[in-house]
Structure formats: C-alpha cells, structure tokens
Amino acid sequence: MRPVETISWDEADQVVNLIDQTRLPGAYRNVRCASVERLVRAIQRLEVRGAPALGVAGALGVALAARKITDKDFPGFSEKLATEAERLRNARPTAVNLSWGVDRVMARAARGLSVTDVRDLTLSEALSVAEEDVRTCHILGGVGAAILPGKCTVLTHCNAGALACKEWGTALGVVRSAVESGKEVRVIACETRPLLQGARLTAWELQRDGIDVTVIPDSSAAYLMRQGMVDLVLVGADRVTMDVVFNKIGTYMHAICAHHHRIPFYVAAPLSTFDPVRTEHDVVVEQRGRDEVAFCGGAETVPPGVPVLNYGFDATPLSLVEGIITEKGVLKAPLDWDFISREQKK
Amino acid sequence: MRPVETISWDEADQVVNLIDQTRLPGAYRNVRCASVERLVRAIQRLEVRGAPALGVAGALGVALAARKITDKDFPGFSEKLATEAERLRNARPTAVNLSWGVDRVMARAARGLSVTDVRDLTLSEALSVAEEDVRTCHILGGVGAAILPGKCTVLTHCNAGALACKEWGTALGVVRSAVESGKEVRVIACETRPLLQGARLTAWELQRDGIDVTVIPDSSAAYLMRQGMVDLVLVGADRVTMDVVFNKIGTYMHAICAHHHRIPFYVAAPLSTFDPVRTEHDVVVEQRGRDEVAFCGGAETVPPGVPVLNYGFDATPLSLVEGIITEKGVLKAPLDWDFISREQKK
Numbered sequence: 001m002r003p004v005e006t007i008s009w010d011e012a013d014q015v016v017n018l019i020d021q022t023r024l025p026g027a028y029r030n031v032r033c034a035s036v037e038r039l040v041r042a043i044q045r046l047e048v049r050g051a052p053a054l055g056v057a058g059a060l061g062v063a064l065a066a067r068k069i070t071d072k073d074f075p076g077f078s079e080k081l082a083t084e085a086e087r088l089r090n091a092r093p094t095a096v097n098l099s100w101g102v103d104r105v106m107a108r109a110a111r112g113l114s115v116t117d118v119r120d121l122t123l124s125e126a127l128s129v130a131e132e133d134v135r136t137c138h139i140l141g142g143v144g145a146a147i148l149p150g151k152c153t154v155l156t157h158c159n160a161g162a163l164a165c166k167e168w169g170t171a172l173g174v175v176r177s178a179v180e181s182g183k184e185v186r187v188i189a190c191e192t193r194p195l196l197q198g199a200r201l202t203a204w205e206l207q208r209d210g211i212d213v214t215v216i217p218d219s220s221a222a223y224l225m226r227q228g229m230v231d232l233v234l235v236g237a238d239r240v241t242m243d244v245v246f247n248k249i250g251t252y253m254h255a256i257c258a259h260h261h262r263i264p265f266y267v268a269a270p271l272s273t274f275d276p277v278r279t280e281h282d283v284v285v286e287q288r289g290r291d292e293v294a295f296c297g298g299a300e301t302v303p304p305g306v307p308v309l310n311y312g313f314d315a316t317p318l319s320l321v322e323g324i325i326t327e328k329g330v331l332k333a334p335l336d337w338d339f340i341s342r343e344q345k346k
Numbered sequence: 347m348r349p350v351e352t353i354s355w356d357e358a359d360q361v362v363n364l365i366d367q368t369r370l371p372g373a374y375r376n377v378r379c380a381s382v383e384r385l386v387r388a389i390q391r392l393e394v395r396g397a398p399a400l401g402v403a404g405a406l407g408v409a410l411a412a413r414k415i416t417d418k419d420f421p422g423f424s425e426k427l428a429t430e431a432e433r434l435r436n437a438r439p440t441a442v443n444l445s446w447g448v449d450r451v452m453a454r455a456a457r458g459l460s461v462t463d464v465r466d467l468t469l470s471e472a473l474s475v476a477e478e479d480v481r482t483c484h485i486l487g488g489v490g491a492a493i494l495p496g497k498c499t500v501l502t503h504c505n506a507g508a509l510a511c512k513e514w515g516t517a518l519g520v521v522r523s524a525v526e527s528g529k530e531v532r533v534i535a536c537e538t539r540p541l542l543q544g545a546r547l548t549a550w551e552l553q554r555d556g557i558d559v560t561v562i563p564d565s566s567a568a569y570l571m572r573q574g575m576v577d578l579v580l581v582g583a584d585r586v587t588m589d590v591v592f593n594k595i596g597t598y599m600h601a602i603c604a605h606h607h608r609i610p611f612y613v614a615a616p617l618s619t620f621d622p623v624r625t626e627h628d629v630v631v632e633q634r635g636r637d638e639v640a641f642c643g644g645a646e647t648v649p650p651g652v653p654v655l656n657y658g659f660d661a662t663p664l665s666l667v668e669g670i671i672t673e674k675g676v677l678k679a680p681l682d683w684d685f686i687s688r689e690q691k692k
Contacts, residue, residue, distance in 0.1 A: 025649040157565075188655075191639065193539055193563040196647045199639070203652040214653045217539040217639055218565040219503075219596030223660035226598065250565030252572065253603055260602045293537065293545070293563060297643025301542045303371040306549040307560045309534075314569035 004205065006163050007048055007056050009127060014067050016060045018048045021163055021197075025204040036065045036084045043091040043098070046195065050164020051097040051238045051273050052133050058101030059129035061088040062109065063122040077115045082106075093284045094246055094313045096239040096275045101129055130166050136270045136327045137168035144174030144234070144268055144325040151184040152231040155221055158192045158248035159201035160236025160268060170268040171234045172202065174325060179211055186212040188230065190221055192248060194292040194310065218250050222257040233258045237269035240324060242337070244280045244315040245269075252314040255321065264322040271326050276341050286312040350551065352509050353394055353402050355473060360413050362406045364394045367509055367543075371550040382411045382430045389437040389444070392541065396510020397443040397584045397619050398479050404447030405475035407434040408455065409468040423461050428452075439630045440592055440659045442585040442621045447475055476512050482616045482673045483514035490520030490580070490614055490671040497530040498577040501567055504538045504594035505547035506582025506614060516614040517580045518548065520671060525557055532558040534576065536567055538594060540638040540656065564596050568603040579604045583615035586670060588683070590626045590661040591615075598660040601667065610668040617672050622687050632658040 007018045016033040022045060023029050031047050033039040039061050042048050048057050065084035071077040085106050089099040108125035112118035148154070154175060161172030168176060178185050187206055192198035199215045206213040216224065224230050233254050239246040245267050258265040275283075288310045294302035302308060318333035328343050353364040362379040368391060369375050377393050379385040385407050388394050394403050411430035417423040431452050435445040454471035458464035494500070500521060507518030514522060524531050533552055538544035545561045552559040562570065570576050579600050585592040591613050604611040621629075634656045640648035648654060664679035674689050 026646060190565075191539070191647070193537070193565060196642070199648045204649045207649055207652050214655055215639060215648045216655045217595065218563075219536075219539060219599055220655065220657050220660065222599035222602055223595060223657060224655070226661070249563065249569060253565055253568035253599055256568055256606045257599055257602050260606070293561060295643070296542070297641070297645035297647075299643035300372060301537070301643075302545045302561045303550045303553055306553050309560055309562045309566065309570070311566050311569060314566065315572070 004162055004208070005167055006050075006053050007060065007166055008130070009060055009063065009123070014064075016057070016064055018042060018057070019163065020047045021049060021201060022047055024200050033064065035068060036061055036087060039064065040087055040091045049197070050159060051095045051236060052137070052165040052170065052270060053163070054092065054095050055097035055101035055272055056130045056133055056166050058088050058098045059105045059126040062102055062105040063126040066109070066119045066122040072115065074115055077118070081109065081118065092286060094238050094286045097272050100272050104129060133166045133270070134168060137165050137170060137173040138177070139327040140170060140268060140270060140325060141168060141173035141177030143327065143329060144266070145177035145181050145183065147266070147323075147325070147330065148174070148178045148183055148185060149231060153186045153188060153229060155188045155190065155224070155230045155233045155254070156202060157190045157198060157218070157235050157250050157254055159197040159205075161202055161205045163201045163205055164236060169205075170236045170270065172206065174234060174268050175206070175211060176209065187214070188221075188224065189213055189215050190218045190250065190254070191215055192250060193218055197248070221254055225257055225261040225263055230263055233263060233265045235267055237267050237273050237324070238313055239283060240267070240269055240274045241278045241280060241283060242276070242335075244317050245321060245324070246283060246285070246313050246315055249311050249314050252316045255316040259320050265320060266322055266325055268325040271328060271340060271344050274340050274344065276337050276344075280315045285314070288312050350508055350554070351513055352396075352399050353406065353512055354476070355406055355409070355469070360410075362403070362410055364388060364403070365509065366393045367395060367547060368393055370546050379410065381414060382407055382433060385410065386433055386437045395543070396505060397441045397582060398483070398511040398516065398616060399509070400438065400441050401443035401447035401618055402476045402479055402512050404434050404444045405451045405472040408448055408451040409472040412455070412465045412468040418461065420461055423464070427455065427464065438632060440584050440632045443618050446618050450475060479512045479616070480514060483511050483516060483519040484523070485673040486516060486614060486616060486671060487514060487519035487523030489673065489675060490612070491523035491527050491529065493612070493669075493671070493676065494520070494524045494529055494531060495577060499532045499534060499575060501534045501536065501570070501576045501579045501600070502548060503536045503544060503564070503581050503596050503600055505543040505551075507548055507551045509547045509551055510582060516582045516616065518552065520580060520614050521552070521557060522555065533560070534567075534570065535559050535561050536564045536596065536600070537561055538596060539564055543594070567600055571603055571607040571609055576609055579609060579611045581613055583613050583619050583670070584659055585629060586613070586615055586620045587624045587626060587629060588622070588681070590663050591667060591670070592629060592631070592659050592661055595657050595660050598662045601662040605666050611666060612668055612671055614671040617674060617686060617690050620686050620690065622683050622690075626661045631660070634658050
C-alpha cells in the first residue's frame, strides 16, 4: 500500500506542494504555494485540511515565510516572520495542530542568530514535523489495528485519512495497518455534509488502496447501527481538550448513537492534537459560510433569504469515547494530562 | 396564511394536477398527470411525496384510471381498474397511505354496478379523501399547537408540510396552527440528505408563509441540542406500526439524540398513517438508487465504482417517541390499537 503524499516541500521550486482536495474525486491536481498568502488561502478553502496535515502546513508555512521574506536586517526579518506566523495560526480557529505546527517551528527559529540561520532552522524543523507525522501515523495505526476484531465493519466520518495527514492517516491509518496485518476490515464512510469529505476523500483514498468502502448519507448511520451493520465507530479529531473531542460536525451525533447501541466509539489522534490547557467553552467552533450548505454542485438548494447555520465542528464529551488511539497507546478518560504533557514535550 | 395546493383534480382537463417538488425551490411548476403511468412516475420520481399526499395521489389515481380505461364491458373494465390500482399501490413500498388511499377508493368502486357508476363513485370518493386530508391536517394542527410552548424552537426533518399533504401539513401544520394562535415558533429545518426536502421544500413553504426558518446540515442537529438551541423535535411519519414509526432516513438519529438531551420528540401523523397489523420486520424499507447520493447538482461526489447504501426510511421505536399528534388527540405508547382501528373505520 502506498498512499498519496498530501503535502510536501519542493526544494527546487521553493514551494509548498499540496493535493487540491476540493477537486477530488473528479480531478487529481496539485496546488503549489509560493507564498504564505496562497497557503493561507489553501487552508481556508480547504484545499488542504485535516488536523495533522494542518500541523505540517503550519510548519512548512513558517519555513516558506522565512524563504520569502526579503529583509536583510535581522530584526526586520524576525518581525515579519512573527507576523506571517500569526497569519498562519489564524487561518482556521478550531484545529489545534495548525498553531502547534507554527509554534514548533517558531520556537526553533528563536534559536537562530541570522537570516540564513533562521531559514535553515525553520526548514529543517518543518521537515522534521512532516517526517514525524508519517512515523506517528504508522505507530498509531499499529496501536489501533490491535484493537480491531479480525473481521469487522468500521463506520467513519469525514476524512481522517492519508489526505488529512502527510500520508497513511489516523483513523484510516488504523484501518490500513489492520488490513496490512491481515484483518478483514470493511469501511462505511459517512458522506459528511456539507463538503462531502467522506464521499469525496475517504472513499477515494480507500478505493485507491483496494480497501472495501461504502458511502452512506450521514443521517443513516444510526439506522445501520440498529440493524447490526456497524461493529465500531472510528473518527479523527481536530482538538482534544480536558473534557471533549472537537471533530467534524456530525461526530457528536455518531457518538451518541453508538452509545445508544453499545457500539464502541474510538477516536484516533496523535498527541499533537491534545490541548492540555483548554476546555470545551474555551474553544471557538468555526462557523462557515452559508453557500457551503445552500448550493449543491452549483444548484441553489436553500431558498434565497433563508438563513443557514453551518458549524464546522462539534464537541463530543469524553464520557462517550471508549478510547483515544494515539502513538503512545490507547488513552481512556479520565485522561492522564501529566503523561500527555510530558510526552508532548519530548 | 394560505399554503400551496400540492395535489388536486382538474375536472375540465381530467388530469391529476400536482406541484413538481423536484424543481423547488428553483422553479414552481405543475405536473399534469393524464395517465396512471405518468402519476406512478411522478410518485417514483418524488414529484409528489409525503405520506398524506401519497394517500390523495393513490385515491385520485384510481379515479383517473376509471376515467381513462376505455373498455365498455363492465367485467373487462373492472379487471383493468384492479390492475391499475395494483400499479399505484406498488409505486412506493414504505408509506402506508398510498395503498390506504387506493384501497379506500377501490372499496367504494366495488359498490358500482356499471362503468359510469364506478367513474362517479371513484371520483367522489377520491375528492372526499382529498377534502378529509385538509380537514384532518387542520384538526391535527390544533391538537399539536396546544402542546407547543408560547415561544419555542422546533427542529424538524424532511418535509411534513403542506407539500407532503394536500395543504397545511402535519408537523408543519402544527407549526402553522401554533403561529396562527399567536405563538412564537422558530423552525430549524434539517436539510435531509440526499434529496434535500428540508432545505428545498420545508424552508420554501415556511418562508412563503412568513415563518422563521433556518436550515442546517442533518448531522449538526445533535450539536444544536447540546447547546440548548432546540426545545422540541417534531417530524411526520410514513407508517406507524405496532412497535415503530417509519419516517424519512435520519428521523431515528434525531430521536436518539433528543432522548439523550431529554428533549421531547413528537411525531405528527393522521390515523391513516397507522398500520394496525404490521411490525417493524414486516415492512420493506425502500432502498433508493446510488445516484441520489453519488451526484450533487450534476457533480459526481462519490468516486465511480464505490457502492452507496441509500435507505429511504428508518424505524424509530415508540419508546423514543413522547407522543404522536393525530386528529384524535396525542397518542402515547403503548398505543390503544382498538381505539385506532375503530376510528380508522369511521
């Protein structure tokens, strides 16, 4: 199995290269970001999305900024770099990994004593972040694969796959690792309105790897559970706080319905997704534009003038989560935050 | 408030006239069905849908058939009428009202002694079914309006409105009656994938009547409940059996989530929707075509070759239902089937 490479640094052209996820599955195109402005737009337009991939995007974004700032005097350069880092951090508010990736590279940049120094340091750190993401996904995949029964149907929501990371994936990384280890895993992908990342991306990347996948409307998941067609729910996360898991809108309803049917509900997320200082009420849940819901493939489906509520994420209390699959094992509530913080600093 | 007339008999042209609901909200067009074949197609293509409207469609369909069959000899005529009735009954399997409407008019036809006789009897009975639907919706609306708080937000799914009946509506009839009686009711309409009846039809008819409506993706309902933004869930029904309520796919998940948040979950359905002889396992849940899910406004959103599961309905156990609002009061589980059968025969 050789999944796609979602985001990477192109040294020859000095650009951040990413797969345009808004065009899948119809077209497989790359976006080449030669400026922070273009990368921020890519993040906001969801050309690149998924918590771990956003971590890599934030990290590479700082390296890109360091290459593109033309100031020769170091204080002026550093000031501009800080401004660009802030723009990257604010491109999307809910996923913690974006600012985590930016901060990690900026912490490294702080050790630089010259413009050249900072350029080298930011790029090498950003590439480390990217490599670690790949390694982390594979370890996490192995941890999760051990939980899955030898033959099972996994329901997932949105895309926590190779396209949400540098490659391999978190929730879908678990599926890939399980399949590689010889388990028979069938995936039910919720289409994930309004932007259909489940239908467009999860189905696409699993089909590409020869893994059995079926797409359903989000609202039919509970009925499939009622009919005994789902053994386990497995999703990714955009941010894990002291009390809840933030993830794509719809995750919470699956968690409630899984609980109702006594089906285990798992989250797969690297430790970089954990936020040890915030709770549900401290986090801004992004509200996205009306048109994402009101238009379907160009056709207007909501009458003009009727308002739309379009939350990008929801919050699932840890009490509904059977376990969080991480690269350091399966964590269960109440979470051991001392352990998590210690591991995050390593 | 003067809602649209969803389906009617045009005596001058001898056609069943209906609003083409597949074109809303973009275009407001009528379909004029001059043959049973065209009416069956309208039912299958969902140009007309909604349990009570299907009851009227079935009834008018038999009257239409009686007008169009050219056989002059009575046995030949009767045989053809029975065949046409069977085609109408089988146009869609899940909603009980369709066959209920057909059967009611056919029972009347059985009293006819000549072709002319049967033509008169079927039309007058079909028009009675249509008139009764209007009357029933208004009574049911009043019953339900009494339950709603003076100021509340009602979450609904799909379209159980004027467009699902001859006019006024069941769930939305309750909202209309409450608003008419001076209550402040705000509606949250789940868009209802895959065919978006909530976004397209519920939003359209409520906006038309000046009732406050907001559209959301189906999967965000639970998160709105979590934030205290929903006071009550109110949906229609396609069939109420001894143990469950069949309704549009997604209803079951709302019921589970409402239960989890201790939000009352009500069904609004006329007694013609009640099936006193079947249970969940006796009813075929319609599975609809792949393309309804795989294409969005012409764009292919599921990769070619990836299968889709597209259930049209789901089943909600009565234990999750606070009450069923009918024209004879609010019924609670365990249902009094003697009473229901008695009232149905009146």
